[in-house]
Amino acid sequence: MTNSIYIDQEEILKRYKQPDKKTHKGIQGHALIIGGSYGKIGAVSLSSKACLKTGCGLVTVFIPKCGYDILQISIPEVMVLTDIQEEMISNFTFDFTPQAIGIGPGLGQAVETQNALHQFLKTNTIPLVIDADGLNIISKNKKLLDLVQPKTVITPHPKELERLIGKWDSEEEKMSKAISFSKQHQVIIVMKGAPTRIIDGESVYENTTGNAALATAGTGDVLTGMITSLLAQSYETIDAAILGVYLHGLTADIALPETGYQSFIASDVIANIGKAFLSLKKMV
Numbered sequence: 001m002t003n004s005i006y007i008d009q010e011e012i013l014k015r016y017k018q019p020d021k022k023t024h025k026g027i028q029g030h031a032l033i034i035g036g037s038y039g040k041i042g043a044v045s046l047s048s049k050a051c052l053k054t055g056c057g058l059v060t061v062f063i064p065k066c067g068y069d070i071l072q073i074s075i076p077e078v079m080v081l082t083d084i085q086e087e088m089i090s091n092f093t094f095d096f097t098p099q100a101i102g103i104g105p106g107l108g109q110a111v112e113t114q115n116a117l118h119q120f121l122k123t124n125t126i127p128l129v130i131d132a133d134g135l136n137i138i139s140k141n142k143k144l145l146d147l148v149q150p151k152t153v154i155t156p157h158p159k160e161l162e163r164l165i166g167k168w169d170s171e172e173e174k175m176s177k178a179i180s181f182s183k184q185h186q187v188i189i190v191m192k193g194a195p196t197r198i199i200d201g202e203s204v205y206e207n208t209t210g211n212a213a214l215a216t217a218g219t220g221d222v223l224t225g226m227i228t229s230l231l232a233q234s235y236e237t238i239d240a241a242i243l244g245v246y247l248h249g250l251t252a253d254i255a256l257p258e259t260g261y262q263s264f265i266a267s268d269v270i271a272n273i274g275k276a277f278l279s280l281k282k283m284v
């Protein structure tokens, strides 16, 4: 089995950067979250709120029209751009340059959305996190992988990973297929699970935080927002992935004594991001 670097407090403190006292929202990064479709706007709400709560200065979402009121009312701090379509995204258009983009939570896989992702990937040069239906669309159209720029972060759960790399018969085979995929397409894979592993070519990092309370709807959408936030704040891509996964898991470890495994929900991840950061500060 491949040797992994364990991501513990010591590894995190090598990577974590405290914000400068004189920083302002313009320096803290502007992130864009693209996703949502009818019935799955919640995924974008979770992702964009997590993005803000991870320290990004400004967050904009790009969603179908049906999500406009939902987003504006549920998270007033987030800015909202809408597609011309009511229930799905048909063209990724935005009139500013974000420092990082997260794509996929709740996006759906309508043909129009597949075409929109294709057009977007053809020209995009902005650091990217691709999750959920963003990955499912790529799995259906594997040629899109040639358009994904190096160092893109992809965050598949086991089923999404299988759609991308094919089935495996053992953990060893899964790792070796994932490493080959990461090298071939020059992507960083956040291989979600228990534990989550981050794969950057031959380098494999194993996260040490998190627990089964995270096995609940929307926790992956939250993780996408957190990693996108760190990328927008100019973390090196690999560090954004490692730190995002570590903090995400830490929220569940912090909350567990109060929520138990059963009542923990994705919003509890978001509610505990602050405590997760504070626990890093205590260690400094």
Ligand SMILES: NC(=O)C1=CN([C@@H]2O[C@H](COP(=O)(O)OP(=O)(O)OC[C@H]3O[C@@H](n4cnc5c(N)ncnc54)[C@H](OP(=O)(O)O)[C@@H]3O)[C@@H](O)[C@H]2O)[C@@H](O)CC1
Residues within 6 Å of the ligand: 039, 040, 041, 042, 043, 044, 104, 105, 106, 107, 108, 132, 133, 157, 158, 159, 160, 192, 193, 217, 218, 219, 220, 221
């Ligand atoms: N509130 C909202 O708006 C929410 C919106 N969401 C959005 O919905 C969209 C669809 O995403 P999705 O992940 O639910 O569907 P899909 O890709 O078919 O995967 C499901 C199948 O994968 C498997 N599987 C998953 N985890 C596994 C594991 N750890 N270990 C092993 N297997 C695992 C499992 O397969 P099974 O074991 O049943 O064969 C399961 O049935 C997407 O856009 C997302 O962002 C959601 O985020 C929820 C909240």
Ligand SMILES: Nc1ncnc2c1ncn2[C@@H]1O[C@H](COP(=O)(O)OP(=O)(O)O)[C@@H](O)[C@H]1O
Residues within 6 Å of the ligand: 132, 157, 192, 193, 194, 195, 196, 210, 211, 212, 213, 214, 215, 216, 217, 218, 219, 220, 221, 222, 223
């Ligand atoms: N038993 C578990 N132990 C630790 N982490 C888990 C466990 N189950 C799920 N998770 C974590 O929860 C998240 C689930 O992501 P995902 O399946 O994409 O959820 P969703 O699509 O509903 O947002 C991942 O970060 C995964 O590592």
Ligand SMILES: [Mg+2]
Residues within 6 Å of the ligand: 131, 132, 157, 220, 221
């Ligand atoms: Mg998911």
